Amino acid sequence: MTQRIIMDCDTGIDDTLALLYLFGSDDIDMLGVVGxxxxxxxxxxxxxxxxLLDAAGCAHIxxxxxxxxxxxxxxxxDYEVDEGCERFHGKNGWGGAHLSIPKSVAHGDIRPHGVDFExxxxxxxxxxxxVIATGPLTNIDAMLSRHPHLAPKLKLVIMGGALTQPGxxxxxxxxxxxVNDPEAANRVFHSGAxxxxxxxxVTHKSLMQRAHMKEFAVRGGKAGRFVADAMRYYINANEQADSVFLKxxxxHDPLAVAVxxxxxxxxxxxxxxxVDLEGPQRGRTVGDPQLINEPAEHVRMALDVDAQRFVGEWEARTFKAFNRMNAILGAV
Incomplete structure (x- = not known):
């Protein structure tokens, strides 16, 4: 059965990997991508x-x-990107990696009013x-604030939050x-969607290795080398930030898409x-004490993951995406 998907994303490196997961998936009807x-x-x-859409032959999306x-x-x-985000994704969101798309390839358009589209x-x-949201929930919050009657119709998968782990x-x-928009996230959680x-x-249990990066660079053609360059920046930043990521x-975002x-x-x-809105804990996700005795009918949080199965699926679908992209970019 074909699944209709909208991606709402702040496209850095892991959002890019999430989009490639979709490009390598069968029976997907991607209606659009909102920044x-x-x-x-x-x-x-x-x-x-x-x-990325153009490189995957999706100029029509x-x-x-x-x-x-x-x-x-x-x-x-204007919004200023936090230094921490730039440290993990670089100024262009790809750690300085460059995606070269031939001029002969069909280029789609960029449209306004993404919230209205959603x-x-x-x-x-x-x-x-x-709807899969892998960035702050500002667009989703705006949609539900303007059209609260849509909440019961909205099926939403979010990458975000920490319940049992440090932030x-x-x-x-x-x-x-x-933390990039705690008020928006808090309203979305209470919307009834x-x-x-x-x-x-769960994303900290779902890990890519340097071996993946090297395999993409060797076997993935032009698309694989582009992704490997971006992954190298991301992996280096993670390892420098915390020794736990030496493993x-x-x-993050590919797991949300996979789920x-x-x-x-x-x-x-x-x-x-x-979501806490005040003080030093601003941005923390936690159970709402006002609703502790109310049934949790609308929101569920992932606390365990079949990481081995997911990572295998991620690798396989990424190579499928490379094949699709290399048909556009050229395989040399």
Whole structure:
């Protein structure tokens, strides 16, 4: 059965790997990709999305502009990428790696109004559509704030949050996607939408190795060498940040995509989540004490993962994506 998908992403390196997971998957109907801020600016994320779609022969799939800064930022200034995000993804979101697409290849367009696109798609398809959000939840929050009646129709898979692990942000409590717009995430969790949360509780168990990077570079053609260059930057940054990542670097966003396509990869715990909005714990995901005695009917958080099966699927689907991309880019 074909699965309809919308990606909402701040396309850095692991978002790129997540998109390649989709490119290498069968029976997928990708309706569009919406950019957001976080790892890079929204403008850069959208450019990256358009380039990846074109490189995969998907010029017909639209890339949309999303909201360019957090919901709590009411200033006129532009969003500035956090130093920590840039350290893991570089200024262009690919650690300086370059994706060269021949001029002869069909190039799709970049469209405005990504939030309106998401709203229309959820209205039309309901839970037959899965929205996968691998960046801050600002676009999703805006959609539900403008159209609250869509919440019961929204099937959402999120990469974000930390419940049983230390955070990966500056305070070691918050997870990056949550802290980049805590208010938006908190409203989404309380919206009534059907939400699966894939946080660092499970992504830190789902690791890529330098051996994967080397294999992609040797066997993946032009696409593989591009991805390997980006992975090298990401792996180096992870290893420099924490010695725990000498065992491997987390496949954050690809796991969220994989769970959207195959929920059996993870075991989930139903929980009414909230996000702390004040003080040093701002951005922390935690059970909502006001709802502790209420049934957790809408939100579930992944706490265990079949990492071996997932990583094998990730590698296989990535090579399928390389084959598709090399037909466009040229295999030399």
């Amino acid at each position: 957001t801020f976080g790892n890079v600016t929204e403008k850069q994320a959208t450019r990256n999305n358009r380039a 639209p890339a949309f502009r999303g909201i360019s800064k957090p919901s709590f930022d009411l200033t006129d200034g 709203a229309q798609a959820v209205h039309e398809y309901g839970t037959e559509l899965t 990966n942000c500056y305070n070691l409590i918050s997870e990056t996607n949550m 059907d939400i699966t949360v894939v946080g660092i509780d 491997g670097s987390p496949l 959207a396509l195959d929920p059996t990869l993870v075991q989930c715990f139903p929980i009414n989540l909230m």
